[in-house]
Amino acid sequence: MLMRILVSGAGAGAGVAGPVLAYWLTRQGFAVTVVERAPALRKTGGHAVDLFRPAMNISAKMGVLPRVEERATGTSRMTLHPEGARRPSGWTSPRSSATSPASAPSSGPTSGC
Structure with missing residues (x-):
């Protein structure tokens, strides 16, 4: 059944x-x-999603990683503004534009898809 x-x-x-x-x-x-x-259809078609190493590995196992990488927005910097913090903190991608998102370090977003 x-x-x-x-x-x-x-x-x-x-x-x-x-x-x-x-x-x-x-x-x-x-x-x-x-x-x-x-409540209604999105007119923008969605928004970017940061994919960290585990998500990239799962995408590869599902066979969709090439399609995910094709749609990467190229996000290379993230700035956080924690409530109560004296100043913002940031993360900048150490990878060059020639590096695949799957080879980026696991400490930060690997793709803005």
Whole structure:
């Protein structure tokens, strides 16, 4: 008997977790439906997501890493403004533009996709 599974974003959005879960459950033989509820369609088509080393490894295992890398925005600097901090802190990518996001260090975002 085929088990059916519903993955719901519950209004707040499941981000990339919902589709990734659906991918792996489908590979295990489950029939998966992913639903997301939002008050309206986004006109911008979404926003960039920082992918750290574990996400890049999972993307590679799923076979979608080349498509993720094609859509990289090229983000190379991130600045944080913690509440109560005297000054902002930042992170700058040590990789050059010729370096693949998959080879960046695990301490920071590897791709702004």
